[in-house]
Amino acid sequence: MNEKKLKSILEKIHDKNYDCMILTQFNNIRYISNYAPTSFAICLLKDDPIILTSSMDKELAEKTSEIPVEEFKSFNELKKLFEKDNFKKIAIESSISISLFRKIEGNWDLNIEDFLEKERMIKSKDEITKLEKAAGISHKSFKELNPMKKREDGFTEWELAYELGYLLRKNGAEKESFETIIATGTNSSLPHARTQNKKLQTPILMDWGCKAEGYCSDTTRTFVYSEKQEEIFDIVFEAHNKAIKSVKAGIKSCEIDKIARSIISEYGYEKNFIHSTGHSLGLDIHEIPSISKKDETILEKNMVITIEPGIYLEGNFGVRIEDTIIVGKNKAEIIGNLPYSI
Amino acid sequence: MNEKKLKSILEKIHDKNYDCMILTQFNNIRYISNYAPTSFAICLLKDDPIILTSSMDKELAEKTSEIPVEEFKSFNELKKLFEKDNFKKIAIESSISISLFRKIEGNWDLNIEDFLEKERMIKSKDEITKLEKAAGISHKSFKELNPMKKREDGFTEWELAYELGYLLRKNGAEKESFETIIATGTNSSLPHARTQNKKLQTPILMDWGCKAEGYCSDTTRTFVYSEKQEEIFDIVFEAHNKAIKSVKAGIKSCEIDKIARSIISEYGYEKNFIHSTGHSLGLDIHEIPSISKKDETILEKNMVITIEPGIYLEGNFGVRIEDTIIVGKNKAEIIGNLPYSI
Structure with missing residues (x-):
C-alpha cells in the first residue's frame, strides 16, 4: 500500500x-x-x-x-x-x-x-506501471494470436477467445479482466456479444483485456472486409482519434464524449452509437469517471481511461475501436502502439 | 419462463x-x-x-x-x-x-x-435437466483431462485449469461456473486458492464447474499421496457420505451441517473445517439455503445442494470432497457418479 x-x-x-x-x-x-x-x-x-x-x-x-x-x-x-x-x-x-x-x-x-x-481515480506511478504491464501482455498476446490465420484455419469464436486466454496467461497475466468478446458477422452489432460456437465470420470485432498484479487492460479492434464496413470503420476511427486528441487535464468527461458523439452524428449515425465513449479502469475494469454524456468530472493528470466509440447497425454489423490512455497535463498518451488493421 | x-x-x-x-x-x-x-x-x-x-x-x-x-x-x-x-x-x-x-x-x-x-430454491424438472447437463459435461471433461497424466507431463496448476476449461467448452459448456480451483501441495490448505504458475504437486485438490444453458455444476475431488493425506481423506469422505445419507425432504439445513461437522470433530479436526458444509446452486453458483450452522431452512423435494466438507491443515495441505445432490422425498440423489479416486 x-x-x-x-x-x-x-x-x-x-x-x-x-x-x-x-x-x-x-x-x-x-x-x-x-x-x-x-x-x-x-x-x-x-x-x-x-x-x-x-x-x-x-x-x-x-x-x-x-x-x-x-x-x-x-x-x-x-x-x-x-x-x-x-x-x-x-x-x-x-x-x-x-x-x-x-x-x-x-x-x-x-x-x-x-x-x-x-x-x-488518480493512478500512482506504480499503478501506471502495472496498467502498462497488463496492456503490454494483452497486445503481445494479440500479435501471437494472429486471428486472420486462425480464421483461415477454421477457428470458432470461442476457440479464438480461448486461444487468446492461453496466450495472455502464458505471457504473465493472471486472467482476463473481463470475458473476451469475439463478435463476428452480425454478432458484432451487439456491444456485449457473447462468443458463439460458430466459425469466424466478418467483420471480426475483438474486445479483450487481462489483469497483471490486479490491474486491468482493455483494448478493442475491428477488422473490416467490405466497403460499407470500411466506411463505418473510418467514421469510428475519426471519432476515436479526435476524442483522444481532445484529452488533457482540465477537460470535462462529458466534453470528450460530446466530441466523439458529434463526429458520429455528422455522418448520421448518432442513434447507432449506443453506449458511452469510455470509462476509467484500474483494479476494476470499470471505475469512475465514465466518459459519458452526463459525467461532469474534470480530468486530471494520471487518470487512466478508455476511449471506445462504436457504430452498431442492428442485424447487420458493428465497429468499435478502443484504446486505453493516460491523461497528461497537455495531452493524452495511448498505452502501447497496437496497429488498427492487420 | x-x-x-x-x-x-x-x-x-x-x-x-x-x-x-x-x-x-x-x-x-x-x-x-x-x-x-x-x-x-x-x-x-x-x-x-x-x-x-x-x-x-x-x-x-x-x-x-x-x-x-x-x-x-x-x-x-x-x-x-x-x-x-x-x-x-x-x-x-x-x-x-x-x-x-x-x-x-x-x-x-x-x-x-x-x-x-x-x-x-425448488427446481423444476427443466431446471434439473439443465443442472444434470452441466454436471455431465463437467464430469466428462474431467475424465478426458486425466490430471495424473498431466502431472507426469509437467503441467502447472494454471495450465491444468486452462486445459479443463477448454474441454468444458468443447463438450458444450458456456463457461466455468466459477474460477477453477487447482490447489496442489501446501496451496490446498486454502479453500479458495488461486491457481499458481507452478508444477503440479501433491495432494491435488480440484474444485470446478461449468454452466450449461445458464445452470451451474460444482464438484470437488482431492487426490492424496501420503499416509497422512489418506487418513484425512477418509475422515472427510466419511463426513461427506454420512451428510449425504442424512439428506431428505423435511430435514433442516443446519442439521446436515451438524452431521458433517460432528464426524470431523470426533477425529479432532473441528477447527480445521473452516467453511460451511454446502450451498444451493442453480443459475447462480451460490443460492439459498446454505448448508451451514445457522441456516434453519427445511429442505424440500427438488432442492439442489452441494455437500462439501473439508479439512485444512494450515501450511501443510487440505482435503475437500464435493458432490451436488438432488433432495428427494426420502433420500438424496447424487448427480453423476464420478469416482473419488483415480
Whole structure:
C-alpha cells in the first residue's frame, strides 16, 4: 500500500468527522491492504485500521495483508466494536447492499462517501506501471494470436477467445479482466456479444483485456472486409482519434464524449452509437469517471481511461475501436502502439 | 419462463399487497424473462411486467425476452412510471445497492422481499435437466483431462485449469461456473486458492464447474499421496457420505451441517473445517439455503445442494470432497457418479 494514499484517505475521513469508514468491496480492501479477499471481508478504516475476514480466508489474509487481520464473527460482534469505540458517524461505500446496510444500522449515522473511488481515480506511478504491464501482455498476446490465420484455419469464436486466454496467461497475466468478446458477422452489432460456437465470420470485432498484479487492460479492434464496413470503420476511427486528441487535464468527461458523439452524428449515425465513449479502469475494469454524456468530472493528470466509440447497425454489423490512455497535463498518451488493421 | 413459477411469484406479490416487485439481479431477470442482461437492466414485475434495458442491451433483450422490453431512460422517468401507476408499496431484492435504493426512494414503501430467492430454491424438472447437463459435461471433461497424466507431463496448476476449461467448452459448456480451483501441495490448505504458475504437486485438490444453458455444476475431488493425506481423506469422505445419507425432504439445513461437522470433530479436526458444509446452486453458483450452522431452512423435494466438507491443515495441505445432490422425498440423489479416486 502506498502510505501517501492511505494518509490522503484518512484525512478525508477525519475532515468530515467520521469515526471510521467501512470497506467491503474486494478491490477497495485490496487497494488499502494488498489482501485480495475471496469471500466476505470487512475493513474498518481508521487510524488503527483492521480487517475482519471469514475463517476460510484468514490464512490468505494473514499472509498478504499490510493491515492487522482478525476473524469476522457476526454482525452483532461488529456492532459491539462500534459501541465500544463510541462511533457516531461511519462512512460506507455506495456499493454495499441494502441488506448489509440494514445489518450494520445502529446508534450511528451511516453515510455514503466515495473517498476510495475518488482516490483511486488518480493512478500512482506504480499503478501506471502495472496498467502498462497488463496492456503490454494483452497486445503481445494479440500479435501471437494472429486471428486472420486462425480464421483461415477454421477457428470458432470461442476457440479464438480461448486461444487468446492461453496466450495472455502464458505471457504473465493472471486472467482476463473481463470475458473476451469475439463478435463476428452480425454478432458484432451487439456491444456485449457473447462468443458463439460458430466459425469466424466478418467483420471480426475483438474486445479483450487481462489483469497483471490486479490491474486491468482493455483494448478493442475491428477488422473490416467490405466497403460499407470500411466506411463505418473510418467514421469510428475519426471519432476515436479526435476524442483522444481532445484529452488533457482540465477537460470535462462529458466534453470528450460530446466530441466523439458529434463526429458520429455528422455522418448520421448518432442513434447507432449506443453506449458511452469510455470509462476509467484500474483494479476494476470499470471505475469512475465514465466518459459519458452526463459525467461532469474534470480530468486530471494520471487518470487512466478508455476511449471506445462504436457504430452498431442492428442485424447487420458493428465497429468499435478502443484504446486505453493516460491523461497528461497537455495531452493524452495511448498505452502501447497496437496497429488498427492487420 | 415457466408460467407456473411466474404465477406463484405474482401471487406472493399480491398476497402482501405489493403493487410491483423491482428486479435488477441479472439472474433474477433471466429466471423471469429468459433475457440474460449484460449491463444494467430493471424488471418491473407485476401483472403486466416490463423490462427496461440500456440502449446497448436492447437488441439482445428484444431477441430473447419473453417479457416486453423498453429502453431505460433515467431514474426520474422510472419514478414517473411509479407515480403514474400510483404505486404505494414496492418489493425490492436484498442485493440492490444502497445507492440504487436511494435513487428509487419516493412516496412509496420499499421493502426487501426474497420472493425470487424462495421460488428459485425448488427446481423444476427443466431446471434439473439443465443442472444434470452441466454436471455431465463437467464430469466428462474431467475424465478426458486425466490430471495424473498431466502431472507426469509437467503441467502447472494454471495450465491444468486452462486445459479443463477448454474441454468444458468443447463438450458444450458456456463457461466455468466459477474460477477453477487447482490447489496442489501446501496451496490446498486454502479453500479458495488461486491457481499458481507452478508444477503440479501433491495432494491435488480440484474444485470446478461449468454452466450449461445458464445452470451451474460444482464438484470437488482431492487426490492424496501420503499416509497422512489418506487418513484425512477418509475422515472427510466419511463426513461427506454420512451428510449425504442424512439428506431428505423435511430435514433442516443446519442439521446436515451438524452431521458433517460432528464426524470431523470426533477425529479432532473441528477447527480445521473452516467453511460451511454446502450451498444451493442453480443459475447462480451460490443460492439459498446454505448448508451451514445457522441456516434453519427445511429442505424440500427438488432442492439442489452441494455437500462439501473439508479439512485444512494450515501450511501443510487440505482435503475437500464435493458432490451436488438432488433432495428427494426420502433420500438424496447424487448427480453423476464420478469416482473419488483415480
